[in-house]
Amino acid sequence: MSELPDHIAIIMDGNGRWARQRKLPRHLGHKSGVDSTRDIIQICSDRHIKALTLFAFSSENWKRPKKEVGLLMNLFFTALQREIKRLNDNNVRMTFIGDVSAFPDKLQKQISRSAEKTSTNTGLELRIAVNYGGRWDIVNAVRGIAEKIESNELNSSDISEELVAENLSLSDLPEPDLFIRTGGEKRISNFLLWQLAYTELYFCDVLWPDFNEKIFDEALESYALRQRRFGKTGEQVKGKPQDA
Numbered sequence: 349m350s351e352l353p354d355h356i357a358i359i360m361d362g363n364g365r366w367a368r369q370r371k372l373p374r375h376l377g378h379k380s381g382v383d384s385t386r387d388i389i390q391i392c393s394d395r396h397i398k399a400l401t402l403f404a405f406s407s408e409n410w411k412r413p414k415k416e417v418g419l420l421m422n423l424f425f426t427a428l429q430r431e432i433k434r435l436n437d438n439n440v441r442m443t444f445i446g447d448v449s450a451f452p453d454k455l456q457k458q459i460s461r462s463a464e465k466t467s468t469n470t471g472l473e474l475r476i477a478v479n480y481g482g483r484w485d486i487v488n489a490v491r492g493i494a495e496k497i498e499s500n501e502l503n504s505s506d507i508s509e510e511l512v513a514e515n516l517s518l519s520d521l522p523e524p525d526l527f528i529r530t531g532g533e534k535r536i537s538n539f540l541l542w543q544l545a546y547t548e549l550y551f552c553d554v555l556w557p558d559f560n561e562k563i564f565d566e567a568l569e570s571y572a573l574r575q576r577r578f579g580k581t582g583e584q585v586k587g588k589p590q591d592a
């Protein structure tokens with residue numbers, strides 16, 4: 349493949365509908381979604397993709413029935429516990445973005461433990477977005493900057509796109525090159541609002557538990573065929589001589 353993305357961001361959607369199609373409770377859809385998540389991490393790691401950011405729980409997902417939220421927390425806890433060894437075997441470094449302080453203590457501890465235990469790995473940079481919202485991220489960055497202005501570390505004239513970006517989640521990574529959303533919805537659902545400004549978007553109907561390498565390859569093929577212009581002309585991007 350000619351051009352592989354360095355950083356892929358995925359909204360893993362469709363677990364509930366996958367379960368409903370099989371007349372199963374929704375949490376079994378989430379459980380099956382964990383298997384797809386494990387597979388995509390393995391594939392990205394095998395193919396030397398630099399970074400993968402996965403949307404696991406949005407700041408709006410608290411609005412779901414209490415029981416579903418509770419089951420998601422339990423599933424998240426056990427998945428983290430079980431997967432550490434595999435992540436280490438694959439040299440994957442796992443970190444988290446989002447406001448984890450809202451989670452039960454036990455889960456918060458497991459989150460820090462998982463990040464700590466994979467912290468020296470040098471392969472795939474895996475970011476799990478939990479209790480994450482793009483608007484939360486921007487508000488957080490603005491608050492951080494405002495505090496530095498209050499304490500005279502910064503002047504308002506120092507505010508620039510670079511400064512805002514430095515204060516956001518994922519500031520240590522290149523912005524995502526490819527965004528994938530499964531489950532058929534054509535929306536961002538408050539995922540990485542700032543960071544997706546120039547990301548190539550790929551939507552597919554397949555439900556997350558059915559996601560596999562073949563579908564991933566289709567997304568990569570679509571990405572490889574696109575011309576990223578970042579505001580320039582196609583000729584400029586191809587390096588052709590310009591009109592005077």
Ligand code: IPE
Pocket residue numbers: 360361362363364365366404405406409420531
């Ligand atoms: C995505 O699947 C998983 C989470 C949001 C946690 P959904 O649970 O949103 O599945 P659908 O969209 O209802 O099918």
Ligand code: IPE
Pocket residue numbers: 359360361362403404405406409533535537
């Ligand atoms: C987005 O999916 C969040 C995650 C996949 C974690 P949702 O299923 O919550 O999004 P909406 O509600 O359909 O926009």
Ligand code: MG
Pocket residue numbers: 361362363531
């Ligand atoms: Mg959904």
